[in-house]
Structure formats: C-alpha cells, structure tokens
Amino acid sequence: MAFTILHDSDSIGSGKIKRTYAIAMNHGINRFVVLVAAIAGLSGFLFGFDSSVVADIHDQVSAQLSLSTWQWSQVVSASLFGSVCGIPLSGLVADRISRRSLLKAVALLFIAGTLICADAHTLTALLAGRLLIGLCIGVASYAAPLYIAEMAPKSKRGALVLMNGLAITSGQAVAYLLGYFLHDASSSSWRLLLAIGILPALVLFLGLFFIPHSPRWLIQHHGEEKAREALKRIRRHTTETALELEEIKKQRSPSEANPLALFKRPLAGLVLLGISLGIFQQFSGINAILFYGPMIFHDAGFIPVRNAILATFWLSLINFIFTGVTACLIDRYGRRSLLLVGSFLACLSLLAASLFFALPHAPSPFFLLLSMTLYVIGYCISLGSLFWVVIAEIYPSRVRGMAMSFATLMQWAANFAVSISFLQAYERFGESTVFLGFALICLTAFVVTYSFVPETSGVSLEKIEDNLAKGLNLRDIGQPLRHRDNPFDFTLEKTP
Numbered sequence: 001m002a003f004t005i006l007h008d009s010d011s012i013g014s015g016k017i018k019r020t021y022a023i024a025m026n027h028g029i030n031r032f033v034v035l036v037a038a039i040a041g042l043s044g045f046l047f048g049f050d051s052s053v054v055a056d057i058h059d060q061v062s063a064q065l066s067l068s069t070w071q072w073s074q075v076v077s078a079s080l081f082g083s084v085c086g087i088p089l090s091g092l093v094a095d096r097i098s099r100r101s102l103l104k105a106v107a108l109l110f111i112a113g114t115l116i117c118a119d120a121h122t123l124t125a126l127l128a129g130r131l132l133i134g135l136c137i138g139v140a141s142y143a144a145p146l147y148i149a150e151m152a153p154k155s156k157r158g159a160l161v162l163m164n165g166l167a168i169t170s171g172q173a174v175a176y177l178l179g180y181f182l183h184d185a186s187s188s189s190w191r192l193l194l195a196i197g198i199l200p201a202l203v204l205f206l207g208l209f210f211i212p213h214s215p216r217w218l219i220q221h222h223g224e225e226k227a228r229e230a231l232k233r234i235r236r237h238t239t240e241t242a243l244e245l246e247e248i249k250k251q252r253s254p255s256e257a258n259p260l261a262l263f264k265r266p267l268a269g270l271v272l273l274g275i276s277l278g279i280f281q282q283f284s285g286i287n288a289i290l291f292y293g294p295m296i297f298h299d300a301g302f303i304p305v306r307n308a309i310l311a312t313f314w315l316s317l318i319n320f321i322f323t324g325v326t327a328c329l330i331d332r333y334g335r336r337s338l339l340l341v342g343s344f345l346a347c348l349s350l351l352a353a354s355l356f357f358a359l360p361h362a363p364s365p366f367f368l369l370l371s372m373t374l375y376v377i378g379y380c381i382s383l384g385s386l387f388w389v390v391i392a393e394i395y396p397s398r399v400r401g402m403a404m405s406f407a408t409l410m411q412w413a414a415n416f417a418v419s420i421s422f423l424q425a426y427e428r429f430g431e432s433t434v435f436l437g438f439a440l441i442c443l444t445a446f447v448v449t450y451s452f453v454p455e456t457s458g459v460s461l462e463k464i465e466d467n468l469a470k471g472l473n474l475r476d477i478g479q480p481l482r483h484r485d486n487p488f489d490f491t492l493e494k495t496p
Contacts, residue, residue: 030236032234033152033234033235039211042204044140047171048175052173057183060183064190074123075123076291082133083416084138086139087142087405087409099144102143103208106204107202110133113133114195117133118192118195146404148163149389151234153235154458154460158389159330165388168323169380172319173316215244219248231245266468267396269452270403274403274407275406277387279410280445282415285441286376288418289372292423293312297365301362301364314369315373318373319379326380331457335453343383345374347442348374349374351436356432357430387411392404393459396468454474464477
C-alpha cells in the first residue's frame with residue numbers, strides 16, 4: 001500500500017514525525033473501530049426498517065382503521081415530522097451528555113414508540129407512536145454519523161460513516177422482505193411487522209455499553225487522559241494515538257453556542273451547502289418512491305400487491321448493495337466524483353421513468369423497474385450516502401454539532417414535505433410530471449456539487465478546519481485526489 005506523506009499544514013512536529021504519522025494512518029484499521037461503527041450504525045437500521053415497514057402495511061392498516069388517503073399520508077409523515085422536531089436540540093444535547101448516551105436514549109424511546117404503534121387501535125394512537133419514533137430517528141440521524149466520524153481514522157472515515165447508510169438500506173430491505181412473507185399471513189400481521197422493530201433497538205441499546213465515548217468529546221469534558229484511553233482502543237499504533245491526540249488538542253476550542261455564528265462568514269457558505277445537499281437528497285424522490293413503492297409498482301402493472309412489494313424489495317436490496325459498494329469506493333475515488341457520477345445517472349434514470357408514464361402505450365412494467373434500479377444505484381453512490389459523510393466532515397469542531405443539527409433538520413423537513421405531499425401531487429399532476437420534477441432536482445444537484453463541494457477524502461477534520469480559516473473557497477477546503485489515482489476526477493485543477 002502506498003503511504004501518503006502529509007503536507008506541512010497537516011504536520012505535528014518534524015518531518016520524521018510527519019512520515020511516521022502518515023504511515024501509521026495508512027497502515028490499516030483497528031477492527032474494534034469497525035465494531036464501533038457497526039453498533040452506532042444500528043440506529044440507521046431503525047430508520048430504514050421503520051420507513052419501509054409502513055409501505056408493507058398500507059392496505060391492512062387503512063382497512064382496519066378506516067383511513068383516507070390523506071390520513072395515511074399523515075401516518076407516513078408523522079415520523080418525519082417527529083424527526084424535524086427532535087433535531088434542533090440534538091446538537092446541544094449531544095455536546096452535553098455525549099453522542100453515545102444520546103444514542104442510548106434513542107434506542108429506549110424507539111422501543112416505546114414501536115410498542116404504541118403495534119398496539120394502536122385508533123389513528124390518534126398510531127400517530128402518537130409514529131411521532132415518538134420520528135423523534136428518535138431524527139436525533140439518531142444526526143448523532144450516529146457525527147459519532148462515527150469522530151471515532152474513525154481519517155483514511156477510512158468515509159467508509160465507516162457509510163456504515164450508518166448501509167444500516168439504513170439494510171433495514172429497508174429487511175422490512176420489505178418480511179412484508180413479502182408475512183403480509184398475507186393474517187389481517188393483523190401488520191402488528192407483528194411493527195413489533196419486530198423492537199429487536200434491533202434492543203441490540204443497539206445493549207451494544208452501546210461496550211463502546212467508548214468519542215475522544216473529541218472526552219477531551220472537552222473529561223480531559224486528555226480519558227481521551228487517550230479511548231484512542232488506544234480504536235487505533236492500531238501508539239504513535240498514531242499520540243499524534244492524533246495532539247492534533248485534537250490543537251484544534252480544541254469552546255463550543256459556539258450562538259446559532260447566529262452559522263450565518264456569518266466563513267461558515268454561512270458551508271451551512272448553505274449542507275442544507276442544499278440535504279434538500280437535494282429528499283427532493284430527488286427516493287423516499288417518495290420507497291414509502292409508496294408498492295402503490296407505484298401496482299399502478300405500473302405489478303399485480304397483486306405482494307408482487308408490488310417484491311419489486312420495492314428489489315429496489316431496497318439494490319439500495320443496500322450499492323451503499324456497500326459506495327463504502328468501498330468513497331475513500332479511493334473521493335466524494336466529489338461519486339456525487340457527480342451518481343447524480344447524473346439518477347437524473348437520466350428518472351427521465352426514463354417519466355417517459356414510461358408519458359407514453360400512451362406503456363412498455364412492460366419491468367422497464368420502469370429497470371429505470372428505478374438505475375436511479376437507486378445513482379442515488380446510492382451520490383446523495384443517498386454522501387450527504388451524511390460530507391456534513392460530518394466540513395464543519396469546524398466548535399460548531400460541528402450545531403451545524404450538523406441544522407443541516408439534518410432541513411433534510412428531514414424536506415423529507416416530511418415530500419412524503420406528505422407526494423400522493424396529492426401524484427394524483428393531481430400525474431406520474432410523468434412528478435418524476436420529471438425529481439430528475440430536474442438531480443440535475444441541479446450535479447451543478448451545485450461541481451461548483452461547491454470540496455474533496456475531503458483522506459483529509460483530517462482539523463486540516464479542513466484550517467483551510468476554512470485561511471479563507472479558501474468552499475471547493476478548496478479539502479484536498480483533491482491525485483488525478484492518476486482517480487480516473488473519475490472532476491476537479492478543475494489537478495494537484496501536482
């Protein structure tokens with residue numbers, strides 16, 4: 001494996017120490033830190049499972065509780081509204097009680113919300129449980145990527161943060177697969193499907209007792225020695241531990257409690273970039289397609305409902321597989337390249353889906369399935385996975401919690417807006433127009449990424465912060481990959 005020597009601005013000490021540090025950081029990865037990321041990523045599994053299981057139970061719940069189309073939209077969107085409500089305080093709470101403790105609370109409250117939903121006999125009870133679940137999901141969507149990013153070595157940070165995304169997509173796939181097998185078991189199988197969500201939440205809660213707090217949080221709240229102990233558990237080499245600790249101490253600063261700081265230079269541009277990526281992620285249509293996939297495929301000709309659920313399971317399986325593929329590619333080919341290639345592929349695929357519904361004599365429904373498969377692939381390797389990675393990396397440490405919380409809040413608000421309005425737009429404007437709108441969003445995401453998103457692969461969080469403080473343009477606060485190592489490089493300027 002080639003060793004990358006750090007730039008001067010990355011250094012801590014002499015050239016010899018810099019070389020030693022670079023070798024240590026690229027020598028390998030502590031297996032325990034992979035376990036840490038996997039356990040924290042289970043919070044993503046909770047979201048994936050919850051977001052997809054509601055699609056499985058649509059017909060049964062609507063029939064038993066006599067729900068209208070609008071009321072079902074409320075059920076689907078209630079958890080998203082809960083997410084929006086939970087996020088504003090998540091950054092502050094995570095800084096106070098720690099990322100790990102916050103995830104423990106998420107697991108327990110998710111169990112409570114799931115029990116309420118599984119036992120619901122009225123719309124009010126179902127909405128209450130969904131709101132509580134949403135509160136947990138929103139907080140976890142902020143806390144888990146932040147925790148993993150702070151635990152991971154910079155050479156593997158992208159792949160480890162994506163374990164949260166991998167957990168989301170695996171939760172979706174598991175929910176659809178269970179729905180396919182259990183949907184017709186009985187008229188009340190929806191209660192069992194919901195209750196199954198308790199199991200991963202319990203595993204998450206228990207697993208969190210076996211992993212340490214973030215060293216960056218420990219050094220702020222419990223001192224250098226506690227942070228050193230945590231680093232020793234998640235790094236392979238003593239040299240690596242000592243030098244990373246020095247790097248963290250160098251960048252340590254008090255948290256910026258004033259939210260107005262996010263809207264002042266140089267942070268305002270970063271905040272707007274994070275918000276934009278979150279909105280693009282949701283307005284590209286992924287959750288509208290997954291939340292209402294069985295209905296869309298049923299309208300396209302997949303009959304009976306079980307076959308429509310199976311088609312949606314296929315999409316969730318592709319989502320899972322290519323999130324894993326992205327984790328393997330992200331630290332080699334970089335964030336920018338994957339964002340650009342994926343968003344362009346997603347745009348073309350959505351245009352094909354729009355054409356499918358626009359034709360007077362539609363082709364085989366498998367044409368739509370193919371288009372949606374290519375769309376999911378493009379989404380996975382771009383906005384779906386990399387939004388979480390980018391917002392976990394680009395913000396300075398003093399405002400990272402608050403800035404990530406704000407970006408995640410806007411992402412969930414966009415998710416809520418799409419989910420609650422999709423059925424009405426679908427019925428009023430037609431399938432073709434809706435998918436055309438999604439395609440235009442992906443095209444816009446391509447342009448914004450090309451213009452503003454920095455390449456942060458292999459760059460320490462502290463280096464990114466240094467570059468921002470120097471007044472560099474947003475796209476330049478990272479470090480572009482060398483062109484010879486990256487055939488998909490889309491940077492305007494090549495590093496020498």
